[in-house]
Amino acid sequence: MDTKLVAALRAVVGERGLIDDPTRLLPYESDGLAMLAVRPPLVLLPRTTAEVARCMQLLAEYGVSIVARGAGTGLAGGATPVADGVVLSTARMRDVLEVNVEDRFARVQAGVVNVDLSGLCQAHGLAYAPDPSSQMACTIGGNVANNSGGPHCFKYGATTRHILGLVIVTHDGEILDLSEPVVDPDGYDLVGLFVGSEGTFGVATEVTVRLVPAAPVVEVQLAIFADLDAACDSVSEIIKQRLEPSALEILDKLTIEAVEDSVFAAGYPREAEAVLLIEVEGVETEVNGIAREIRTILEARGALEIRTARDATQRKKLWAGRKGAFGAMGRIAPDLYVADAVVPRTKLRDLVRRTIEICRERDLRLANVFHAGDGNLHPNICYDRRDPDEVRRVLAAGHAILEACVEAGGALTGEHGVGLEKLAEMELLFTADDLAAMCRVREAWDPERRLNPGKLLPMHACLEIRTAALPPAPTSLDT
Amino acid sequence: MTLPDAKSLVDYAKSLDCIHCGLCLQSCPTFRLTGAESSSPRGRIHLMRAIGEERVEPNAAYGEELEFCLLCRHCESVCPAGVRFGPMMESARASYESVRPSGFLRRQLRSFGFRRLLPGRIALRLFGSFLRAVQVLGLDRIAFLVLGERGRDLVHLPRIAPLSARRLLPETIEAKVENGQEAAVGFLEGCVMPELFPHVNRAAANSLAALGARVHTPRGIVCCGSLHAHNGDLEGARMLARKLIEGFEPIKGGDGEAAPIVIHSAGCGAHMRELFELFEADDPWHARATAFAARVTDFTQYVAPLLAARTDVELDEGALEGPVTWDDPCHLCHAQGVREEPRDILARLVPNRRVELEGSENCCGSAGIYSLLRPADSRAVFEPKRAALERSGARTLVTANPGCQLQWQTGLRRAGSSVRVLHLAELVERALSRARSGRAGQQGHSAQQDA
Numbered sequence A: 001m002d003t004k005l006v007a008a009l010r011a012v013v014g015e016r017g018l019i020d021d022p023t024r025l026l027p028y029e030s031d032g033l034a035m036l037a038v039r040p041p042l043v044l045l046p047r048t049t050a051e052v053a054r055c056m057q058l059l060a061e062y063g064v065s066i067v068a069r070g071a072g073t074g075l076a077g078g079a080t081p082v083a084d085g086v087v088l089s090t091a092r093m094r095d096v097l098e099v100n101v102e103d104r105f106a107r108v109q110a111g112v113v114n115v116d117l118s119g120l121c122q123a124h125g126l127a128y129a130p131d132p133s134s135q136m137a138c139t140i141g142g143n144v145a146n147n148s149g150g151p152h153c154f155k156y157g158a159t160t161r162h163i164l165g166l167v168i169v170t171h172d173g174e175i176l177d178l179s180e181p182v183v184d185p186d187g188y189d190l191v192g193l194f195v196g197s198e199g200t201f202g203v204a205t206e207v208t209v210r211l212v213p214a215a216p217v218v219e220v221q222l223a224i225f226a227d228l229d230a231a232c233d234s235v236s237e238i239i240k241q242r243l244e245p246s247a248l249e250i251l252d253k254l255t256i257e258a259v260e261d262s263v264f265a266a267g268y269p270r271e272a273e274a275v276l277l278i279e280v281e282g283v284e285t286e287v288n289g290i291a292r293e294i295r296t297i298l299e300a301r302g303a304l305e306i307r308t309a310r311d312a313t314q315r316k317k318l319w320a321g322r323k324g325a326f327g328a329m330g331r332i333a334p335d336l337y338v339a340d341a342v343v344p345r346t347k348l349r350d351l352v353r354r355t356i357e358i359c360r361e362r363d364l365r366l367a368n369v370f371h372a373g374d375g376n377l378h379p380n381i382c383y384d385r386r387d388p389d390e391v392r393r394v395l396a397a398g399h400a401i402l403e404a405c406v407e408a409g410g411a412l413t414g415e416h417g418v419g420l421e422k423l424a425e426m427e428l429l430f431t432a433d434d435l436a437a438m439c440r441v442r443e444a445w446d447p448e449r450r451l452n453p454g455k456l457l458p459m460h461a462c463l464e465i466r467t468a469a470l471p472p473a474p475t476s477l478d479t
Numbered sequence B: 001m002t003l004p005d006a007k008s009l010v011d012y013a014k015s016l017d018c019i020h021c022g023l024c025l026q027s028c029p030t031f032r033l034t035g036a037e038s039s040s041p042r043g044r045i046h047l048m049r050a051i052g053e054e055r056v057e058p059n060a061a062y063g064e065e066l067e068f069c070l071l072c073r074h075c076e077s078v079c080p081a082g083v084r085f086g087p088m089m090e091s092a093r094a095s096y097e098s099v100r101p102s103g104f105l106r107r108q109l110r111s112f113g114f115r116r117l118l119p120g121r122i123a124l125r126l127f128g129s130f131l132r133a134v135q136v137l138g139l140d141r142i143a144f145l146v147l148g149e150r151g152r153d154l155v156h157l158p159r160i161a162p163l164s165a166r167r168l169l170p171e172t173i174e175a176k177v178e179n180g181q182e183a184a185v186g187f188l189e190g191c192v193m194p195e196l197f198p199h200v201n202r203a204a205a206n207s208l209a210a211l212g213a214r215v216h217t218p219r220g221i222v223c224c225g226s227l228h229a230h231n232g233d234l235e236g237a238r239m240l241a242r243k244l245i246e247g248f249e250p251i252k253g254g255d256g257e258a259a260p261i262v263i264h265s266a267g268c269g270a271h272m273r274e275l276f277e278l279f280e281a282d283d284p285w286h287a288r289a290t291a292f293a294a295r296v297t298d299f300t301q302y303v304a305p306l307l308a309a310r311t312d313v314e315l316d317e318g319a320l321e322g323p324v325t326w327d328d329p330c331h332l333c334h335a336q337g338v339r340e341e342p343r344d345i346l347a348r349l350v351p352n353r354r355v356e357l358e359g360s361e362n363c364c365g366s367a368g369i370y371s372l373l374r375p376a377d378s379r380a381v382f383e384p385k386r387a388a389l390e391r392s393g394a395r396t397l398v399t400a401n402p403g404c405q406l407q408w409q410t411g412l413r414r415a416g417s418s419v420r421v422l423h424l425a426e427l428v429e430r431a432l433s434r435a436r437s438g439r440a441g442q443q444g445h446s447a448q449q450d451a
């Protein structure tokens, strides 16, 4: 990296806002998808929108690429660095700028951690609904970029439904203030467009989020099943009956075992083949009514036991096991590949079976834990990143699973984004024309393709529409 | 210099347990302070693993990240994959110590501190008296001229008591029992406790006696070795561990069963509970250390059920002013998983005045001798704790670890705060002696509480 540029950047962010020592850069080489690793030459840790803007101006001048990074918990390699670009981390941008209780919104810096925002709202009887299982670490900026979901998004919708405004720094360092918390903006809804753009449209520096009133009564039911099919069928039935719980989650046997061995042990019975976690919320009568109907369905489907919890500590404990599930799997294998695909909820059972077969054929260990209500599957495949053959088999299994889901009428990603991991699969779902159209949108935001290059859209699809005048996009990964 | 085998420089096998999920990031005080992932638990493990895979040298930047860690072990409490960060960091530090370039002065100081001062009662006593002389002569006010940044906090240190008030505990204290049910416990005075907090030692031992235990404090046992283990001197830690085991093995109850070892310093307790980590599985000391570790219990765990069974224990209204809060020592909540008992005890002693401290499980920056080695970082970690205390409105802060107690006392004095800092044992003793004197019609108690 040009020393003059580094000196200029250092002058903007200060000594503690810049990392260029090769040893200290190493931990940035991957995000939550540890199989992909690229050591970046430089990490920037700005503190304000103005600092971000100044950095982006300098980087534009020198034509250097930028990979935005929140907490690096993403599971699709979205925050994997590129070899000749800087990582711009929001880890030092964690001020809560405003909590407006009357108008029910909050304005925060992009690096604010999801759970800190939730905690803050709680004191006012409000909630920030999207609750990814990584909420204790992931940032609001990362949530916006990935349009993240969580168990409660079944009822409340994913991140995009909760973002009212953004402050974005564009590719050339311009500050685009879209933070008026209005319901329907004049002109195009740029905020809506930006959510889910995985760092390819700009860097979000401030986020205005919608807060919802916390439900007065919340009940969690834990249904224990002797077979996974019955759990899946219960979910399909609940959906069919038009019942509206706020969350529907399934954990299979291997997951249950891992969770029960971890600090998140929630008292799930180890002999169960599957547990189904259901949350119902609302006013007393509403909760009672829905809970009763759901119970009837569960019993009809052969649930062995149904536990319920209404007090906060008990509920938290039942949930803790679900939230810690992915990490707890780390006890079983050194690394874990979390696939993320969406299937029609009526076909849940068949596709879950299919994932089991796909992994069995390739001699891989699979644990299934998923947002069943949304039909969002998370097959967790165990592997060891040091075993190249296993890594290959895992990727092949991931591909086969996505293929099966798309074939069944589903989608590529429920909530983790495309990143690097699902580039190839984008072509399963989209035609060349679709992809070219997306590339044109991307180029409107980032004409030089310096923002998270090589992610989200398959490079060659974009290359086809590129004018010869533009320099080739920098990327160091063969994808 | 030939480098040892890279995998032996770190606990490589343990480093593989980390799946890089990042859930631990926000728990880490050094990450919260800097936002740098190299200063996070995941980042440190990533570096250790890279050392093992020879992708990075054990260079100064690596060493700095190891030393910046407070070993608070908050990351372990939140890690779903069950990564045992503490032992991993201890062994990484020990290996780094063996390869780092180390100046003559540094080696001499380490050897003096770890091998002479901490394990030797006489040396410690002399040191205590020296410190007192410095305080009496007012030299602490100019200590920074010689010691630099490190000397600046000396003025805020609590006053060292005269030697007469720093007398050691008798080898046994008889149980104060009325109905003949007598238990036995082993007790550790510790290295710096008798110098800095002799009254806390007495308070803890007297409380145990008042709750029906005969308290054995084996002579000649000084330091448990946790400071050695945390700071890269595993050999020194092993030496002290063997002494510890030998000293406590003979202590038995009336039934001939090995007596519980009750520890009122969370840092020592956490280390003693994992003493077996120091020895290879085929070392005969491993089995003895395992048996020893199983006997160790924290003061609050031992006391809570006994207090709950009594109806006459209560603190006099005037004993404490205003709301009272509890700050979890890291090595109690994260390393030993003890969270409820201290709260139960406080709920008992000051039923209506307890307030929760926001972020009570976050590190206060004391971290053994960290506050001495890295004063600026230690203060930066302390600052948000102090702010949380202010928000809580508490007038008394209770904890159960001498390092934390010292950090709070020093830090609050520096900030000009008048909030009182006490060890839980001091409150327990006061309440028990009141109960006793109430029954026996006697006056007074021996608690000497520090303000």
Ligand SMILES: Cc1cc2nc3c(=O)[nH]c(=O)nc-3n(C[C@H](O)[C@H](O)[C@H](O)COP(=O)(O)OP(=O)(O)OC[C@H]3O[C@@H](n4cnc5c(N)ncnc54)[C@H](O)[C@@H]3O)c2cc1C
Pocket: A031, A032, A067, A068, A069, A070, A071, A072, A073, A074, A075, A077, A078, A079, A090, A110, A131, A132, A133, A134, A137, A138, A139, A140, A141, A142, A143, A144, A145, A146, A147, A148, A149, A150, A151, A198, A199, A200, A202, A203, A204, A205, A326, A327, A415, A416, A452, B021, B022, B023
């Ligand atoms: C244990 C575990 C459980 C998880 N559970 C869920 C879950 O339930 N639901 C779910 O949806 N996801 C889940 N995830 C995935 C991940 O946590 C989410 O995608 C999260 O939103 C990522 O946030 P982050 O701050 O870590 O972002 P990062 O991983 O750092 O970045 C993610 C993407 O966002 C971009 N980005 C980050 N910040 C900005 C910014 N300020 N401006 C522009 N672009 C930016 C990056 O370039 C990258 O493309 C889980 C991950 C783990 C490890």
Ligand code: SF4
Pocket: A327, A330, B017, B018, B019, B020, B021, B022, B023, B024, B025, B041, B042, B045, B075, B078, B079, B080, B081, B082, B083
């Ligand atoms: S929480 Fe545990 S597994 Fe996850 S990154 Fe931290 S140490 Fe590794």
Ligand code: SF4
Pocket: B027, B028, B029, B030, B031, B040, B041, B044, B068, B069, B070, B071, B072, B073, B074, B075, B076, B085
């Ligand atoms: S022990 Fe404490 S300071 Fe060290 S990495 Fe873990 S959380 Fe951070």
